[in-house]
Amino acid sequence: MKNVIKQNAFDYLIYILILTLFFSKALPNILLVLLSLLYLKDLNLKDYKKTFSAGTILFVLLLYLFFKSLIYGSIVYDLKVYKGMLLLFWFSLILRKITDIERFKFFILLGINACIVSSLFLIGMFFYKNHTLPFANTAEVNNLLLLERPYIGFVAVLGFLLSVEKAVVSIKQKWIYILNAIVLLLFIILISARISIITIFCIAVVYFLFYYKVQWYKKILFTASIIVLFGIIVMTNKNISERFFIKNNIEESLKVASDYEPRIVIWNCANKMTAKKDFLLLSGFSGYETITNNFLDCYATTIENQSKKEYFLSEKFNSHNQFIDFYLIGGLLGLVLFVSFFIKLFYEAKSNFFAIAIAISFLLFFFVENIFYRQFGCYLFAIFILNLVPQKKVSNA
Structure with missing residues (x-):
């Protein structure tokens, strides 16, 4: 019973760290110190097998x-x-003690959603006052987001993937996770996060080419459709087209890109x-x-x-x-x-x-x-x- 309480305390400290990670720099570090003490107290090197992995x-x-x-x-x-790289290895060791991976994923998704919702609130307040959205190439963007645009877009991509995975493996909450994935995808498009948009389409292409079990000609058809859809979104969305420096001709596009x-x-x-x-x-x-x-x-x-x-x-x-x-x-x-x-x-x-x-x-x-x-x-x-x-x-x- 004592071990169960200790494990639950350890897990929930990690969950709190995950939730605060998107809002604070100091709190996750304080929680990491507490987790490190608990981890070292019960450390048993025999629990770790020597394996050659990507992490190695x-x-x-x-x-x-x-x-x-x-x-x-x-x-x-x-x-x-290097201290950042040392931190990631140490934190990964601590995370191995988590007993419920699915609950861990749920709290990650919860933290990501909280970050996105907070940013949407700031965006809504800005739009209410100014009747415009500055998501092309302006300095105002990062003031409307809890994280810098590339990072919050990246976080939204990770949340999108977790939501889709949950929708696939869950039975009761399938439609909630599907809706969550759609909201995160629309958020990525809204803020015109270039690398995140490219990432979503690349992942879709990989899925249709290598994981979708259909005839080869259907794979090509689906992949081509994804590429066409990507082109349509880039060309028709003003903010996104400006983010990709789409102009009247290649020379003008290259000039704008070199400037901005x-x-x-x-x-x-x-x-x-x-x-x-x-x-x-x-x-x-x-x-x-x-x-x-x-x-x-x-x-x-x-x-x-x-x-x-x-x-x-x-x-x-x-x-x-x-x-x-x-x-x-x-x-x-x-x-x-x-x-x-x-x-x-x-x-x-x-x-x-x-x-x-x-x-x-x-x-x-x-x-x-x-x-x-x-x-x-x-x-x-x-x-x-x-x-x-x-x-x-x-x-x-």
Whole structure:
């Protein structure tokens, strides 16, 4: 009885952490300290089997980067990034003690819905006052959302996948989860979250090509229909078309994209810095401080527009691409290890469509954001990639 009470307390602390994760930076960390104490108190190393998994490859990558920083003497600065990766591994170990995976998923979905509903309330208040929605390319967007647009869109994608999975395996609440999935999908379209829209359509294509059991010509028909639908949404929705820089011709679209898409400047700078003498093809730069300074130097010398230059220098934009980031800091060794992690992850998850869908979501998001730079991103990675993706059981909750 005592063990049951202790386990229930542990589980509910995790549920509270999940619910607060979308609203606070400090509270999840406080709860993590409490969970860590409970976890260490009952720690039994015999409960953990030594297995070679995708997480193992990622841990090897972290060890490689950590010892490389020690050798170059850049560990103090680099720990700003590595501490997030350490957190995600530690949190994933704690999450393994959860006894009810379906209830855990329910609380994740509850937290995501609370975040989306709060944002919809702010959007509604703005529309009531201004009779317009600023979801094209304005600075007002992030003031209307609880998280920055790419992250709240990404969270909505994860919630959409959990809702669809629940609708498939649930019996009593099927239509509630279907409705929830529709609301989350409409929210993604409403806020014109580019990478999230692309992710949903890519997942749909993967489903029809590899998991939908019909004749091959029907697979092609469904896939083509998805692509056409994507084109219609992009071309007919004004906010989304502006987010994708759709103009009268390709030249005009490219010009607008170069003016308003920071990643074009950032990735160009990342490419230029790899030509520097202190960049080693096999192991990358000596540390993150060098990379940061290289980005700032590039922004200062390549951006002609003064206000744009000041914006980039004040924001100190990182690479906004986790693959580029590991290439810059770890060279080919770092990049190969990170790519190997995803290859192993997809191999482990191939029999479960929803696990594959989550893996695809993170893969695509890594192309536009450095998730490991943010505590919130590390928590999400630990929850979904290191814990939910490996789950083999499907419950009829």
